[in-house]
Amino acid sequence: MLSAMTGAVEAGIIFALMALGVYLTFRILDLPDLTVDGSFTSGGALAAVMIANGYSPLLSTVAAILLGCVVGSVTGLLHTKGKINALLAGILSMIALYSINLRIMGRANVPLLGDDTLITQITDFGSFLGDASLLVIILIVVIAIKLIIDWFLDTEIGLALRATGDNEKMIRSFAANTDNTKILGLALSNGLVALSGALWAQYQGFADVNMGIGMIVIGLASVIIGEAIFGHKTVRRATLAVVGGAIIYRVIVALALRVGLDPSDMKLITALIVILALVMPKMISGLKEKRERAVRRKRALTASGTAGGGQHVES
Protein backbone atom coordinates (compact mmCIF):
# COMPACT_ATOMS: atom_id res chain seq x y z
CA MET A 1 0.00 0.00 0.00
CA LEU A 2 2.70 2.47 1.02
CA SER A 3 4.83 1.80 -2.03
CA ALA A 4 1.79 2.16 -4.27
CA MET A 5 1.10 5.53 -2.68
CA THR A 6 4.74 6.59 -3.07
CA GLY A 7 4.43 5.72 -6.74
CA ALA A 8 1.24 7.73 -7.06
CA VAL A 9 2.84 10.78 -5.44
CA GLU A 10 5.93 10.47 -7.64
CA ALA A 11 3.73 10.29 -10.72
CA GLY A 12 1.75 13.27 -9.43
CA ILE A 13 4.90 15.35 -9.05
CA ILE A 14 5.96 14.57 -12.61
CA PHE A 15 2.46 15.37 -13.89
CA ALA A 16 2.52 18.62 -11.90
CA LEU A 17 4.87 20.08 -14.53
CA MET A 18 2.29 19.35 -17.21
CA ALA A 19 -0.44 20.82 -14.99
CA LEU A 20 1.64 24.01 -14.51
CA GLY A 21 1.82 24.28 -18.29
CA VAL A 22 -1.95 23.89 -18.56
CA TYR A 23 -2.35 26.51 -15.82
CA LEU A 24 -0.28 29.00 -17.86
CA THR A 25 -2.56 28.75 -20.88
CA PHE A 26 -5.91 27.89 -19.32
CA ARG A 27 -5.83 30.34 -16.42
CA ILE A 28 -3.15 32.97 -17.11
CA LEU A 29 -3.67 33.43 -20.86
CA ASP A 30 -7.31 32.32 -20.81
CA LEU A 31 -6.61 30.22 -23.91
CA PRO A 32 -7.59 26.56 -23.62
CA ASP A 33 -4.73 24.85 -25.46
CA LEU A 34 -5.28 21.30 -26.67
CA THR A 35 -1.76 20.98 -28.09
CA VAL A 36 -0.92 19.41 -24.73
CA ASP A 37 -2.01 15.88 -25.75
CA GLY A 38 0.48 15.99 -28.61
CA SER A 39 3.34 17.87 -26.98
CA PHE A 40 3.38 15.58 -23.92
CA THR A 41 4.01 12.64 -26.25
CA SER A 42 6.53 14.65 -28.29
CA GLY A 43 8.56 15.29 -25.15
CA GLY A 44 8.48 11.63 -24.16
CA ALA A 45 9.17 10.41 -27.69
CA LEU A 46 12.17 12.63 -28.35
CA ALA A 47 13.72 12.00 -24.93
CA ALA A 48 13.26 8.21 -25.25
CA VAL A 49 14.65 8.01 -28.77
CA MET A 50 17.68 10.13 -27.87
CA ILE A 51 18.39 8.15 -24.70
CA ALA A 52 17.99 4.84 -26.57
CA ASN A 53 20.50 6.16 -29.09
CA GLY A 54 23.05 6.87 -26.38
CA TYR A 55 22.66 10.59 -25.77
CA SER A 56 22.90 11.78 -22.16
CA PRO A 57 19.53 11.76 -20.38
CA LEU A 58 19.93 15.41 -19.35
CA LEU A 59 20.63 16.54 -22.93
CA SER A 60 17.70 14.45 -24.19
CA THR A 61 15.38 16.03 -21.64
CA VAL A 62 16.52 19.56 -22.51
CA ALA A 63 15.96 18.77 -26.20
CA ALA A 64 12.44 17.60 -25.33
CA ILE A 65 11.74 20.93 -23.58
CA LEU A 66 12.91 22.88 -26.62
CA LEU A 67 10.77 20.75 -28.93
CA GLY A 68 7.78 21.52 -26.70
CA CYS A 69 8.50 25.24 -26.93
CA VAL A 70 8.66 25.04 -30.73
CA VAL A 71 5.40 23.09 -30.89
CA GLY A 72 3.71 25.63 -28.60
CA SER A 73 4.96 28.51 -30.75
CA VAL A 74 3.44 26.86 -33.82
CA THR A 75 0.05 26.70 -32.13
CA GLY A 76 0.56 30.33 -31.10
CA LEU A 77 1.37 31.38 -34.66
CA LEU A 78 -1.67 29.53 -36.01
CA HIS A 79 -3.86 31.31 -33.47
CA THR A 80 -2.43 34.83 -33.65
CA LYS A 81 -1.08 35.29 -37.16
CA GLY A 82 -3.37 32.73 -38.80
CA LYS A 83 -6.36 34.02 -36.80
CA ILE A 84 -7.53 30.45 -36.16
CA ASN A 85 -9.75 29.93 -33.12
CA ALA A 86 -7.58 28.90 -30.17
CA LEU A 87 -9.31 25.55 -29.60
CA LEU A 88 -9.07 24.63 -33.26
CA ALA A 89 -5.42 25.73 -33.49
CA GLY A 90 -4.62 23.42 -30.58
CA ILE A 91 -6.54 20.51 -32.10
CA LEU A 92 -4.76 20.97 -35.43
CA SER A 93 -1.36 20.93 -33.72
CA MET A 94 -2.34 17.91 -31.67
CA ILE A 95 -3.45 15.87 -34.68
CA ALA A 96 -0.39 16.87 -36.71
CA LEU A 97 1.84 15.89 -33.80
CA TYR A 98 0.46 12.36 -33.78
CA SER A 99 2.14 11.70 -37.13
CA ILE A 100 5.24 13.67 -36.18
CA ASN A 101 5.62 11.71 -32.95
CA LEU A 102 5.44 8.44 -34.88
CA ARG A 103 8.13 9.78 -37.19
CA ILE A 104 10.32 10.71 -34.23
CA MET A 105 9.99 7.26 -32.67
CA GLY A 106 9.95 5.26 -35.90
CA ARG A 107 7.42 2.90 -34.31
CA ALA A 108 4.62 3.09 -31.78
CA ASN A 109 6.69 2.24 -28.71
CA VAL A 110 10.30 2.90 -27.65
CA PRO A 111 11.42 0.94 -24.56
CA LEU A 112 14.21 2.19 -22.29
CA LEU A 113 15.10 -1.16 -20.74
CA GLY A 114 18.47 -1.05 -19.05
CA ASP A 115 19.22 2.47 -20.31
CA ASP A 116 20.48 5.11 -17.94
CA THR A 117 17.73 7.74 -17.52
CA LEU A 118 17.40 10.91 -15.48
CA ILE A 119 15.19 8.93 -13.12
CA THR A 120 17.76 6.17 -12.51
CA GLN A 121 20.47 8.81 -12.15
CA ILE A 122 18.44 10.72 -9.57
CA THR A 123 17.68 7.52 -7.65
CA ASP A 124 21.39 6.62 -7.59
CA PHE A 125 22.43 10.14 -6.63
CA GLY A 126 19.97 10.32 -3.75
CA SER A 127 20.45 6.79 -2.48
CA PHE A 128 21.36 8.13 0.97
CA LEU A 129 17.71 9.19 1.29
CA GLY A 130 16.53 5.61 1.01
CA ASP A 131 13.25 4.74 -0.73
CA ALA A 132 12.06 8.34 -0.76
CA SER A 133 15.07 9.62 -2.73
CA LEU A 134 13.29 10.00 -6.06
CA LEU A 135 10.22 11.58 -4.51
CA VAL A 136 12.21 14.13 -2.51
CA ILE A 137 14.53 15.18 -5.32
CA ILE A 138 11.91 15.57 -8.04
CA LEU A 139 9.69 17.43 -5.59
CA ILE A 140 12.54 19.89 -4.99
CA VAL A 141 13.02 20.27 -8.76
CA VAL A 142 9.32 20.88 -9.35
CA ILE A 143 9.09 23.40 -6.51
CA ALA A 144 12.11 25.19 -7.98
CA ILE A 145 10.36 25.35 -11.35
CA LYS A 146 7.20 26.64 -9.65
CA LEU A 147 9.28 29.40 -8.03
CA ILE A 148 10.79 30.33 -11.39
CA ILE A 149 7.30 30.58 -12.89
CA ASP A 150 6.20 32.78 -9.96
CA TRP A 151 9.21 35.01 -10.49
CA PHE A 152 8.63 35.23 -14.23
CA LEU A 153 4.96 36.18 -13.85
CA ASP A 154 6.04 39.12 -11.67
CA THR A 155 8.47 40.54 -14.22
CA GLU A 156 7.45 43.26 -16.67
CA ILE A 157 7.04 40.68 -19.44
CA GLY A 158 5.18 38.38 -17.06
CA LEU A 159 2.77 41.13 -16.10
CA ALA A 160 2.05 41.80 -19.78
CA LEU A 161 1.41 38.07 -20.25
CA ARG A 162 -1.04 37.99 -17.37
CA ALA A 163 -2.81 41.11 -18.59
CA THR A 164 -3.21 39.52 -22.02
CA GLY A 165 -5.47 36.92 -20.46
CA ASP A 166 -7.16 39.47 -18.21
CA ASN A 167 -7.84 42.49 -20.43
CA GLU A 168 -6.28 42.25 -23.86
CA LYS A 169 -7.56 45.61 -25.11
CA MET A 170 -6.06 47.35 -22.11
CA ILE A 171 -2.57 45.88 -22.32
CA ARG A 172 -2.47 46.59 -26.07
CA SER A 173 -3.16 50.24 -25.31
CA PHE A 174 -0.11 50.06 -23.03
CA ALA A 175 2.08 49.06 -25.95
CA ALA A 176 2.33 45.30 -25.45
CA ASN A 177 2.23 43.12 -28.55
CA THR A 178 -0.41 40.61 -27.47
CA ASP A 179 0.38 38.26 -30.36
CA ASN A 180 3.87 37.89 -28.94
CA THR A 181 2.74 37.45 -25.35
CA LYS A 182 0.34 34.69 -26.44
CA ILE A 183 3.01 32.89 -28.47
CA LEU A 184 5.45 33.20 -25.57
CA GLY A 185 2.89 31.82 -23.14
CA LEU A 186 2.04 28.87 -25.38
CA ALA A 187 5.74 28.13 -25.93
CA LEU A 188 6.51 28.12 -22.20
CA SER A 189 3.44 26.07 -21.45
CA ASN A 190 4.23 23.36 -23.98
CA GLY A 191 7.88 23.37 -22.93
CA LEU A 192 6.72 22.41 -19.44
CA VAL A 193 4.34 19.81 -20.85
CA ALA A 194 7.10 18.26 -22.96
CA LEU A 195 9.41 18.19 -19.94
CA SER A 196 6.70 16.37 -18.04
CA GLY A 197 6.31 13.90 -20.93
CA ALA A 198 10.07 13.34 -21.11
CA LEU A 199 10.28 12.60 -17.37
CA TRP A 200 7.20 10.38 -17.53
CA ALA A 201 8.68 8.27 -20.35
CA GLN A 202 11.89 7.84 -18.33
CA TYR A 203 9.90 7.05 -15.19
CA GLN A 204 7.76 4.34 -16.74
CA GLY A 205 10.65 3.08 -18.88
CA PHE A 206 9.15 3.59 -22.32
CA ALA A 207 7.60 6.13 -24.65
CA ASP A 208 4.34 5.31 -26.37
CA VAL A 209 2.62 7.17 -29.17
CA ASN A 210 -0.61 7.15 -27.15
CA MET A 211 0.89 8.30 -23.85
CA GLY A 212 -0.47 11.85 -24.27
CA ILE A 213 -4.12 11.00 -24.86
CA GLY A 214 -6.32 12.76 -22.31
CA MET A 215 -3.43 14.76 -20.83
CA ILE A 216 -5.29 18.06 -21.26
CA VAL A 217 -8.16 16.77 -19.13
CA ILE A 218 -5.76 15.50 -16.46
CA GLY A 219 -4.09 18.90 -16.50
CA LEU A 220 -7.43 20.66 -16.14
CA ALA A 221 -8.42 18.26 -13.37
CA SER A 222 -5.22 19.09 -11.49
CA VAL A 223 -5.73 22.83 -11.89
CA ILE A 224 -9.36 22.73 -10.84
CA ILE A 225 -8.91 20.30 -7.92
CA GLY A 226 -5.90 22.25 -6.70
CA GLU A 227 -7.65 25.61 -6.86
CA ALA A 228 -10.74 24.24 -5.14
CA ILE A 229 -8.71 22.77 -2.25
CA PHE A 230 -5.80 25.18 -1.83
CA GLY A 231 -7.27 28.44 -3.19
CA HIS A 232 -5.93 30.74 -5.88
CA LYS A 233 -5.90 34.25 -4.47
CA THR A 234 -2.41 35.05 -5.73
CA VAL A 235 -0.31 33.56 -8.50
CA ARG A 236 2.07 32.00 -5.96
CA ARG A 237 -0.81 30.34 -4.20
CA ALA A 238 -2.36 29.16 -7.45
CA THR A 239 0.83 27.55 -8.79
CA LEU A 240 1.31 25.76 -5.47
CA ALA A 241 -2.33 24.65 -5.67
CA VAL A 242 -1.75 23.26 -9.17
CA VAL A 243 1.19 21.15 -7.96
CA GLY A 244 -0.92 19.93 -5.05
CA GLY A 245 -3.87 19.24 -7.34
CA ALA A 246 -1.73 17.11 -9.67
CA ILE A 247 -0.51 14.98 -6.75
CA ILE A 248 -4.02 14.60 -5.31
CA TYR A 249 -5.32 13.58 -8.71
CA ARG A 250 -2.81 10.73 -8.95
CA VAL A 251 -3.60 9.62 -5.42
CA ILE A 252 -7.33 9.52 -6.25
CA VAL A 253 -6.55 7.43 -9.34
CA ALA A 254 -4.39 5.06 -7.29
CA LEU A 255 -7.18 4.66 -4.75
CA ALA A 256 -9.72 4.04 -7.50
CA LEU A 257 -7.51 1.31 -8.95
CA ARG A 258 -7.13 -0.19 -5.49
CA VAL A 259 -10.88 -0.57 -5.06
CA GLY A 260 -10.83 -2.72 -8.14
CA LEU A 261 -11.56 -0.37 -11.03
CA ASP A 262 -9.95 -1.23 -14.34
CA PRO A 263 -7.13 0.99 -15.68
CA SER A 264 -9.21 1.45 -18.83
CA ASP A 265 -11.88 3.14 -16.68
CA MET A 266 -9.44 5.88 -15.75
CA LYS A 267 -10.46 8.33 -18.49
CA LEU A 268 -14.06 8.09 -17.33
CA ILE A 269 -12.98 8.60 -13.72
CA THR A 270 -10.94 11.64 -14.78
CA ALA A 271 -13.89 13.16 -16.59
CA LEU A 272 -16.10 12.54 -13.56
CA ILE A 273 -13.54 14.12 -11.22
CA VAL A 274 -13.38 17.24 -13.39
CA ILE A 275 -17.16 17.47 -13.60
CA LEU A 276 -17.44 17.08 -9.84
CA ALA A 277 -14.71 19.61 -9.16
CA LEU A 278 -16.44 22.07 -11.48
CA VAL A 279 -19.97 21.57 -10.21
CA MET A 280 -19.42 21.03 -6.48
CA PRO A 281 -18.06 24.46 -5.45
CA LYS A 282 -21.02 26.20 -7.12
CA MET A 283 -23.53 23.81 -5.60
CA ILE A 284 -22.03 24.15 -2.15
CA SER A 285 -21.99 27.95 -2.21
CA GLY A 286 -25.53 27.93 -3.62
CA LEU A 287 -26.76 25.72 -0.79
CA LYS A 288 -24.96 27.84 1.76
CA GLU A 289 -26.60 31.01 0.47
CA LYS A 290 -30.00 29.34 0.49
CA ARG A 291 -29.55 28.27 4.10
CA GLU A 292 -28.39 31.75 5.15
CA ARG A 293 -31.36 33.32 3.42
CA ALA A 294 -33.72 30.95 5.22
CA VAL A 295 -32.14 31.86 8.55
CA ARG A 296 -32.45 35.56 7.79
CA ARG A 297 -36.09 35.19 6.76
CA LYS A 298 -36.86 33.27 9.94
CA ARG A 299 -35.22 35.96 12.02
CA ALA A 300 -37.19 38.67 10.24
CA LEU A 301 -40.41 36.73 10.87
CA THR A 302 -39.77 36.30 14.61
CA ALA A 303 -38.77 39.97 14.82
CA SER A 304 -42.07 41.05 13.27
CA GLY A 305 -43.89 38.59 15.54
CA THR A 306 -42.51 40.22 18.68
CA ALA A 307 -43.29 43.65 17.27
CA GLY A 308 -46.86 42.48 17.37
CA GLY A 309 -47.96 44.30 14.25
CA GLY A 310 -47.68 41.21 12.08
CA GLN A 311 -46.36 43.51 9.41
CA HIS A 312 -43.33 42.70 7.35
CA VAL A 313 -40.24 44.10 8.99
CA GLU A 314 -37.00 44.48 7.10
CA SER A 315 -34.11 43.19 9.14
Next chain:
Amino acid sequence: MLNLKGLNKVFNRNTVDEKIALAEINLSLQPGDFVTIIGSNGAGKSTLMNIVSGVYEPDLGTVEIDGKVVNDLSEHKRAPMIGRVFQDPMAGTAPTMTIEENLAMAFARDKRRSLMRGVSKKRKEMFREYVTSLHLGLENRLTAKVGLLSGGERQALSLLMATFTKPKVLLLDEHTAALDPARAQVITDLTREIVERDKLTTLMVTHNMQQALDLGNRLIMMDKGRIILDVPPEKKQGLTVEQLLEEFARIKGEKLDNDRVMLA
Protein backbone atom coordinates in the same frame (compact mmCIF):
# COMPACT_ATOMS: atom_id res chain seq x y z
CA MET B 1 1.54 67.80 -31.97
CA LEU B 2 -1.41 65.94 -33.54
CA ASN B 3 -2.09 66.54 -37.20
CA LEU B 4 -4.97 64.90 -39.05
CA LYS B 5 -5.10 65.49 -42.79
CA GLY B 6 -7.94 64.53 -45.12
CA LEU B 7 -9.18 61.58 -43.07
CA ASN B 8 -11.87 59.46 -44.72
CA LYS B 9 -13.40 56.25 -43.47
CA VAL B 10 -16.32 54.27 -44.87
CA PHE B 11 -17.67 51.10 -43.27
CA ASN B 12 -19.31 48.32 -45.32
CA ARG B 13 -18.44 50.02 -48.58
CA ASN B 14 -20.61 49.05 -51.55
CA THR B 15 -23.30 47.37 -49.46
CA VAL B 16 -26.72 48.56 -48.35
CA ASP B 17 -25.20 49.14 -44.92
CA GLU B 18 -22.59 51.53 -46.27
CA LYS B 19 -21.83 54.14 -43.66
CA ILE B 20 -19.64 57.16 -44.10
CA ALA B 21 -17.99 57.47 -40.68
CA LEU B 22 -15.50 60.20 -41.51
CA ALA B 23 -15.49 62.56 -44.48
CA GLU B 24 -12.49 64.82 -45.04
CA ILE B 25 -11.50 65.47 -41.45
CA ASN B 26 -8.74 68.03 -41.07
CA LEU B 27 -7.64 68.87 -37.56
CA SER B 28 -4.44 70.22 -36.12
CA LEU B 29 -3.60 70.40 -32.43
CA GLN B 30 -0.77 72.48 -31.01
CA PRO B 31 1.19 71.10 -28.03
CA GLY B 32 -0.93 71.53 -24.93
CA ASP B 33 -4.19 71.99 -26.84
CA PHE B 34 -7.22 70.44 -25.14
CA VAL B 35 -9.97 69.89 -27.70
CA THR B 36 -13.44 68.69 -26.71
CA ILE B 37 -15.57 66.99 -29.35
CA ILE B 38 -19.36 66.85 -29.21
CA GLY B 39 -21.85 65.41 -31.64
CA SER B 40 -24.76 63.00 -31.79
CA ASN B 41 -24.42 59.23 -32.02
CA GLY B 42 -22.95 58.16 -35.33
CA ALA B 43 -21.25 61.50 -35.89
CA GLY B 44 -17.87 59.74 -36.21
CA LYS B 45 -16.33 60.76 -32.90
CA SER B 46 -15.35 57.28 -31.78
CA THR B 47 -14.15 56.36 -35.27
CA LEU B 48 -11.87 59.38 -35.11
CA MET B 49 -10.46 58.16 -31.78
CA ASN B 50 -9.97 54.67 -33.13
CA ILE B 51 -8.15 55.97 -36.19
CA VAL B 52 -5.83 58.13 -34.11
CA SER B 53 -5.02 55.21 -31.79
CA GLY B 54 -4.56 52.77 -34.66
CA VAL B 55 -7.49 50.41 -34.09
CA TYR B 56 -8.73 51.30 -37.61
CA GLU B 57 -6.79 52.40 -40.62
CA PRO B 58 -8.21 55.38 -42.53
CA ASP B 59 -9.27 54.80 -46.16
CA LEU B 60 -7.62 58.08 -47.06
CA GLY B 61 -5.60 60.69 -45.20
CA THR B 62 -2.76 60.74 -42.71
CA VAL B 63 -2.34 60.78 -38.96
CA GLU B 64 0.72 62.67 -37.79
CA ILE B 65 1.90 62.62 -34.17
CA ASP B 66 4.81 64.79 -33.06
CA GLY B 67 5.81 65.39 -36.68
CA LYS B 68 5.81 61.72 -37.59
CA VAL B 69 3.28 60.00 -39.88
CA VAL B 70 2.06 56.97 -37.93
CA ASN B 71 -0.34 55.43 -40.47
CA ASP B 72 1.79 52.32 -40.87
CA LEU B 73 2.26 51.73 -37.15
CA SER B 74 -0.03 49.15 -35.58
CA GLU B 75 -1.95 49.92 -32.40
CA HIS B 76 0.64 48.64 -29.94
CA LYS B 77 3.50 50.35 -31.79
CA ARG B 78 1.72 53.69 -31.56
CA ALA B 79 0.70 53.12 -27.98
CA PRO B 80 3.89 54.53 -26.39
CA MET B 81 2.83 57.96 -27.73
CA ILE B 82 -0.88 57.71 -26.98
CA GLY B 83 -2.74 57.52 -23.68
CA ARG B 84 -6.34 56.41 -23.84
CA VAL B 85 -9.24 56.20 -21.42
CA PHE B 86 -12.33 54.31 -22.54
CA GLN B 87 -15.98 54.88 -21.66
CA ASP B 88 -16.28 51.52 -19.87
CA PRO B 89 -14.54 51.68 -16.46
CA MET B 90 -13.76 47.96 -16.89
CA ALA B 91 -11.84 48.54 -20.11
CA GLY B 92 -8.81 50.47 -18.88
CA THR B 93 -7.52 48.17 -16.13
CA ALA B 94 -6.81 44.48 -15.57
CA PRO B 95 -9.33 43.32 -12.91
CA THR B 96 -7.59 40.23 -11.49
CA MET B 97 -4.31 42.08 -11.03
CA THR B 98 -3.43 44.44 -8.18
CA ILE B 99 -3.36 48.23 -8.31
CA GLU B 100 0.43 48.27 -8.20
CA GLU B 101 0.69 45.66 -10.94
CA ASN B 102 -1.63 47.72 -13.13
CA LEU B 103 0.49 50.80 -12.49
CA ALA B 104 3.62 48.83 -13.34
CA MET B 105 2.13 47.93 -16.72
CA ALA B 106 1.28 51.58 -17.35
CA PHE B 107 4.78 52.59 -16.31
CA ALA B 108 6.28 50.16 -18.84
CA ARG B 109 4.34 51.73 -21.71
CA ASP B 110 7.17 53.74 -23.25
CA LYS B 111 9.95 51.34 -22.25
CA ARG B 112 11.06 47.96 -23.48
CA ARG B 113 9.53 45.34 -21.21
CA SER B 114 12.26 43.29 -19.58
CA LEU B 115 12.72 40.52 -17.03
CA MET B 116 12.98 43.11 -14.30
CA ARG B 117 10.51 42.90 -11.47
CA GLY B 118 7.43 44.90 -12.42
CA VAL B 119 6.79 46.10 -8.88
CA SER B 120 10.17 46.71 -7.25
CA LYS B 121 10.56 48.37 -3.85
CA LYS B 122 11.72 51.60 -5.43
CA ARG B 123 8.85 51.68 -7.88
CA LYS B 124 6.34 50.87 -5.20
CA GLU B 125 7.22 54.13 -3.46
CA MET B 126 6.82 56.02 -6.72
CA PHE B 127 3.46 54.34 -7.39
CA ARG B 128 2.27 55.14 -3.89
CA GLU B 129 3.20 58.79 -4.24
CA TYR B 130 1.54 59.01 -7.64
CA VAL B 131 -1.71 57.35 -6.54
CA THR B 132 -1.89 59.68 -3.55
CA SER B 133 -2.53 62.53 -6.00
CA LEU B 134 -5.98 61.00 -6.63
CA HIS B 135 -7.05 61.67 -3.01
CA LEU B 136 -9.11 58.46 -3.06
CA GLY B 137 -7.11 56.57 -0.44
CA LEU B 138 -5.97 54.04 -3.03
CA GLU B 139 -2.38 54.45 -1.79
CA ASN B 140 -3.32 52.23 1.15
CA ARG B 141 -4.75 49.53 -1.10
CA LEU B 142 -1.90 49.04 -3.58
CA THR B 143 -2.05 45.25 -3.26
CA ALA B 144 -5.83 45.08 -3.70
CA LYS B 145 -7.16 43.62 -6.93
CA VAL B 146 -8.53 46.28 -9.25
CA GLY B 147 -11.72 44.25 -9.77
CA LEU B 148 -12.68 45.15 -6.18
CA LEU B 149 -12.68 48.90 -6.88
CA SER B 150 -15.84 50.84 -7.70
CA GLY B 151 -16.45 52.15 -11.22
CA GLY B 152 -15.38 55.66 -10.25
CA GLU B 153 -12.20 54.45 -8.59
CA ARG B 154 -11.36 52.28 -11.57
CA GLN B 155 -11.90 55.16 -13.97
CA ALA B 156 -9.69 57.44 -11.84
CA LEU B 157 -7.01 54.75 -11.89
CA SER B 158 -7.45 54.34 -15.67
CA LEU B 159 -6.92 58.07 -16.13
CA LEU B 160 -3.84 57.98 -13.92
CA MET B 161 -2.46 54.99 -15.83
CA ALA B 162 -3.16 56.55 -19.23
CA THR B 163 -1.23 59.68 -18.27
CA PHE B 164 1.50 58.01 -16.20
CA THR B 165 4.19 58.27 -18.88
CA LYS B 166 3.03 61.69 -20.14
CA PRO B 167 1.95 60.59 -23.64
CA LYS B 168 2.22 62.90 -26.64
CA VAL B 169 -1.53 62.62 -27.17
CA LEU B 170 -4.27 61.81 -24.66
CA LEU B 171 -7.55 60.39 -25.97
CA LEU B 172 -10.58 60.52 -23.66
CA ASP B 173 -13.52 58.61 -25.10
CA GLU B 174 -16.62 59.66 -23.11
CA HIS B 175 -14.66 58.65 -20.06
CA THR B 176 -17.22 59.98 -17.54
CA ALA B 177 -20.37 58.78 -19.35
CA ALA B 178 -20.79 55.57 -17.32
CA LEU B 179 -20.48 57.27 -13.90
CA ASP B 180 -23.02 58.92 -11.61
CA PRO B 181 -22.98 62.76 -11.64
CA ALA B 182 -20.88 63.10 -8.47
CA ARG B 183 -18.23 60.58 -9.65
CA ALA B 184 -18.29 62.13 -13.11
CA GLN B 185 -17.49 65.51 -11.55
CA VAL B 186 -14.56 64.01 -9.61
CA ILE B 187 -13.14 62.52 -12.81
CA THR B 188 -13.75 65.77 -14.72
CA ASP B 189 -11.84 67.78 -12.10
CA LEU B 190 -9.08 65.20 -12.09
CA THR B 191 -8.85 65.35 -15.87
CA ARG B 192 -8.44 69.13 -15.78
CA GLU B 193 -5.82 68.89 -13.05
CA ILE B 194 -3.71 66.25 -14.80
CA VAL B 195 -3.93 67.75 -18.29
CA GLU B 196 -2.95 71.21 -16.99
CA ARG B 197 -0.15 69.87 -14.81
CA ASP B 198 1.47 67.77 -17.54
CA LYS B 199 0.42 70.09 -20.44
CA LEU B 200 -0.95 67.11 -22.37
CA THR B 201 -2.28 67.48 -25.90
CA THR B 202 -5.77 66.10 -25.45
CA LEU B 203 -8.75 65.04 -27.54
CA MET B 204 -11.91 64.43 -25.50
CA VAL B 205 -15.22 63.06 -26.77
CA THR B 206 -18.28 63.79 -24.64
CA HIS B 207 -22.06 63.88 -24.84
CA ASN B 208 -22.22 66.34 -21.99
CA MET B 209 -22.28 69.84 -23.47
CA GLN B 210 -21.57 71.54 -20.16
CA GLN B 211 -18.50 69.36 -19.71
CA ALA B 212 -17.39 70.18 -23.25
CA LEU B 213 -17.61 73.86 -22.39
CA ASP B 214 -16.00 73.57 -18.96
CA LEU B 215 -12.96 71.65 -20.13
CA GLY B 216 -10.39 72.46 -22.76
CA ASN B 217 -9.49 75.48 -24.84
CA ARG B 218 -11.17 74.53 -28.11
CA LEU B 219 -14.48 72.88 -29.00
CA ILE B 220 -15.44 70.92 -32.08
CA MET B 221 -18.88 69.76 -33.14
CA MET B 222 -19.15 66.79 -35.47
CA ASP B 223 -22.09 65.57 -37.53
CA LYS B 224 -22.24 62.76 -40.10
CA GLY B 225 -18.48 62.40 -40.25
CA ARG B 226 -17.75 66.10 -40.71
CA ILE B 227 -16.57 68.88 -38.44
CA ILE B 228 -19.47 71.35 -38.61
CA LEU B 229 -18.33 73.79 -35.96
CA ASP B 230 -14.90 74.70 -34.64
CA VAL B 231 -14.88 77.14 -31.71
CA PRO B 232 -11.43 78.69 -31.20
CA PRO B 233 -10.05 79.48 -27.71
CA GLU B 234 -10.96 83.17 -27.75
CA LYS B 235 -14.63 82.44 -28.55
CA LYS B 236 -14.98 79.38 -26.34
CA GLN B 237 -14.80 81.37 -23.12
CA GLY B 238 -18.22 82.60 -22.13
CA LEU B 239 -20.03 80.31 -24.55
CA THR B 240 -23.17 78.74 -23.04
CA VAL B 241 -25.03 75.51 -23.73
CA GLU B 242 -27.99 77.49 -25.14
CA GLN B 243 -25.80 79.33 -27.62
CA LEU B 244 -24.24 76.03 -28.62
CA LEU B 245 -27.63 74.44 -29.22
CA GLU B 246 -28.79 77.46 -31.21
CA GLU B 247 -25.67 77.29 -33.30
CA PHE B 248 -26.25 73.60 -33.90
CA ALA B 249 -29.88 74.22 -34.95
CA ARG B 250 -28.78 77.02 -37.26
CA ILE B 251 -26.15 74.90 -39.02
CA LYS B 252 -28.51 71.96 -39.34
CA GLY B 253 -31.24 74.29 -40.59
CA GLU B 254 -29.01 75.74 -43.26
CA LYS B 255 -28.18 72.29 -44.43
CA LEU B 256 -31.84 71.32 -44.53
CA ASP B 257 -32.57 74.42 -46.58
CA ASN B 258 -29.81 73.47 -48.96
CA ASP B 259 -31.32 70.01 -49.31
CA ARG B 260 -34.70 71.55 -50.04
CA VAL B 261 -33.19 73.72 -52.74
CA MET B 262 -31.56 70.67 -54.23
CA LEU B 263 -34.80 68.73 -54.29
CA ALA B 264 -36.90 71.60 -55.58
